[in-house]
Amino acid sequence: MKNLRQEFIEFSVNAGVIRFGSFITKAGRDSPYFFNAGLFTDGAHLGRLADFYAQTLLNSGVGFDMLFGPAYKGITLASATAVALAARGRNVPFAYNRKEKKDHGEGGTIVGGPLKGKVVIIDDVISAGTSVRESVELIRAAGATPAAVLIALDRMERAGKDGVLSPLSAVQEVVQEYEIPVISIGNLDDLFDYLSAGSGDRKLEEYKTAVAAYRTRYGISA
Template identity: 65%
Template sequence: MTTSPATDALAQDFVRFAVDAGVLRFGEFKTKAGRLSPYFFNAGLFDDGAKLGRLAEFYARRLLASGIEFDMLFGPAYKGITLAAAVAIELARLGRNVPFAYNRKEAKDHGEGGTLVGAPVAGRVLIIDDVISAGTSVRESISMIQAAGATPCGVAIALDRQEKAAEKGVDMPWSAVQYVQQELGLKVAAIATLSDLLQYLNPTAAPGLTTHYQAVAAYRERYGI
C-alpha cells in the first residue's frame, strides 16, 4: 500500500503512542522464529479503555484511507476479538457502521452452537489482527470465512515488522505480510511498519533514542525484507 504524507503522519503518531503506552518496548526479545529482536510489540498491553479506544481510532483511520472495500469485520480469537469489536465501534462513530463477528477456539455444543459468534459472516470480510507472524491465523480465518460462504477481502494489522518469514528455522525471501498479499491474495493495511519505527527513532529527530535506532537498523539489515 502506498502511503501519503498524511498516512505517514498517522504512522508516526501511532508509533509514538505505542511507545508511550509501553506496548512497543526496546531491549532483547526472542521472537517466534527464534531471533533476538531489539524491539517487542505486544498489543495485549492496550489494556484499558482509553488506550483501546485510541488504538481503534488508528485502525479505523487507516482502514478508511486504505481503499479496501469491505462489508464486515472478523476478529480471530483471541486478540482479534477485542480488536474487531473496538474497531467496529470506532468505525460507527465515524459514520461507517458495519457488523462484526469472531470465532471461538472450541465449538460450543449448546445454545446457538458452532464456532462463529456475532453477525452472520457474509459478503466481503476484513480480518482484524495485531500482527502477521507466519500467516497461520490468517489462513485459519480465511477457511472459516469461506466455509460460511463469505469472501475474505483483506487484513488490517497494527504493525508490519517487514522481516523475512522463517519456516523450520530457514529464512524465506519474503515476509509474512508479503505471503498473505501474494500467496493468499489479500490486501493488507498496516497502521505502521518497521520503516516507520526507524523513522521515529532517527537520531536526527530523536537523539536520545540513537542506541535503539542502531539496534533496530542492524536487525533490519539482517532480517529485513
C-alpha cells in the same frame, strides 16, 4: 504535522506497547524491539488504538461489509474497531471465532454477525500467518469473501528461521497465497523514522543502532 503512521508509532511507544531491549520472537530471533497489542489494557488506550484501525481502514479505500477478529486478540480489536467505525458513520457488523466449538446454546464456532459479503480480518501482527489462514478458511466456508487483513504493525522481516529464510516476509506470503491486501497502521520503517527523529537522545540512538542491525539481517524491502 505528523501523519497517522507516525502518530501511531509514538502512541505505541509512549503506551509501552512497543518496547526496546532483547526479545525472542516466535522464529527464535533475538529482536531489539517487541510489539504486543495485548498491553493496551485500559479503555482510553484501546479506544485510541481502535481509532487508528478505523481510520487506516477507511483511508485504504478497501471495500468491506463487515469485520472478523480471530481469537483471541482479534476479538477485542475487531469489536473496538467496529465501534470506532460507527462513530465515523460506518456502522458494520463484526464477528469472531471460538477456539473450541460450542455444543450447546447457539452452538458453532462463530459469534456475532453472520459472515457475508466482503470481510476484513483484524489482528495485531502477522507472524506465522496461522490465524490468517484459519480466518480465511472460516470466511470462505461461510460463502463470504476475505477482502483484506488489517494489522497494527508490519515488522517487515523475512519469514522462516536462520538458515532457511524466505525471500518474503510473513505479510508478503499472506498477500501472495491468498491474493488479498494486508494493510498496516505502521511498520518497521515508521519505527526507524521515529527513532531517527530522536537525535540527541542517547537511548533512542542505541535503539536505532540495534534496530538498524536487525533490519539489515532480517529485513525486506517495502
